[in-house]
Amino acid sequence: MxxxxxxxxxxxxxxxxxxxxxxxxxxxxxxxxxxxxxxxxxxxxxxxxxxxxxxxxxxxxxxxxxxxxxxxxxxxxxxxxxxxxxxxxxxxxxxxxxxxxxxxxxxxxxxxxxxxxxxxxHFSLTGLSRKSCIFKLYTRKMFQLLLSAYSTISIQDTALFLGMSEEDATSYVLQQGWAADPASRMLTVKKQPIVTEQKLDPSKLQRLTEYVFHLEH
Known part of the structure; x- marks a missing residue:
């Protein structure tokens, strides 16, 4: 064939x-x-x-x-x-x-x-980075997404998802109680009690992305 x-x-x-x-x-x-x-x-x-x-x-x-x-x-x-x-x-x-x-x-x-x-x-990272207040909201929601999806994740991937440098991303998640292994460059996720108001709603994140799109155009 x-x-x-x-x-x-x-x-x-x-x-x-x-x-x-x-x-x-x-x-x-x-x-x-x-x-x-x-x-x-x-x-x-x-x-x-x-x-x-x-x-x-x-x-x-x-x-x-x-x-x-x-x-x-x-x-x-x-x-x-x-x-x-x-x-x-x-x-x-x-x-x-x-x-x-x-x-x-x-x-x-x-x-x-x-x-x-x-x-x-789905996340329009470039646009969000230009609006600091919206970017903070994006970062928080993306952090909740990582909490629900991973038990361990590399520093590189975490930085990509959060839209930060590897150093800043590591610092951010360590402040949230995560643990880092410098040798393997892996992060261990610390699960947090699920609060109804903080649950990730993909439709809300999509609306956030659309809102930022309109701001930028």
């Missing part, structure tokens, strides 16, 4: 074209009556749809995948786990699903690009 167009799209980092390339290839081989199920790049196809926020198509594709493939190809299951978390707007779970699986080399670039795209899309 000729996957040269898909290989070229991945190599050129044309990630927004992956879903269409896979859909067209699937139609082509189906029209030719070629058996493709065992060798089809389902994980790439799923992440391709997820990358362009086409969760409905990803769900349809997942349902069409043979059970034998789901049982024997854990990367396919891992790809759909991202889709499941997105469906329920569990963005902390999305990042956890991305980080907990050891992705194949051909998928690493696509998954990493999607992770960055998701972060920029």
């Amino acid at each position: 000729d996957f040269s167009t898909l290989t070229a799209a991945l190599a050129s980092k044309s990630y927004d074209k992956i879903a269409d390339v896979c859909d067209n290839l699937m139609l082509q081989v189906a029209a030719e009556g070629v058996s493709y199920q065992d060798e089809w790049p389902y994980a790439i196809h799923l992440i391709g749809h997820i990358y362009v926020d086409d969760i409905n198509s990803a769900r349809f594709l997942w349902k069409s995948i043979p059970s034998s493939v789901k049982e024997n190809k854990p990367e396919v299951v891992a790809a759909w786990k991202i889709g499941q978390k997105l469906w329920t707007r569990d963005y902390g779970g999305v990042h956890e699903a991305i980080r907990e699986f050891d992705w194949s080399q051909e998928l690493q670039g696509l998954v990493a690009a999607y992770s960055g795209k998701l972060f920029r899309s």
Whole structure:
């Protein structure tokens, strides 16, 4: 089976074209009556749809995948786990699903690009950093998200999520009772009693992002 167009799209980092390339290839081989199920790049196809926020198509594709493939190809299951978390707007779970699986080399670039795209899309870090009062609110809500999603997390990832330097992020979370291991550069999250008023509401965070967008434009 000729996957040269898909290989070229991945190599050129044309990630927004992956879903269409896979859909067209699937139609082509189906029209030719070629058996493709065992060798089809389902994980790439799923992440391709997820990358362009086409969760409905990803769900349809997942349902069409043979059970034998789901049982024997854990990367396919891992790809759909991202889709499941997105469906329920569990963005902390999305990042956890991305980080907990050891992705194949051909998928690493696509998954990493999607992770960055998701972060920029939902949290608009650049805009928030220009409005200090809003940024403080963003930081607090993102901190609550980290509390709910992680038990341990690297200093680098914490800094990314909080929109701070690694030094400032470490100082911030240490003030909240977290513990740091300088050798492994990992942070241990200190869970806090859940207060109803402080629960993270993804819809509120989305509205915050939209508000900042309007301020900046």
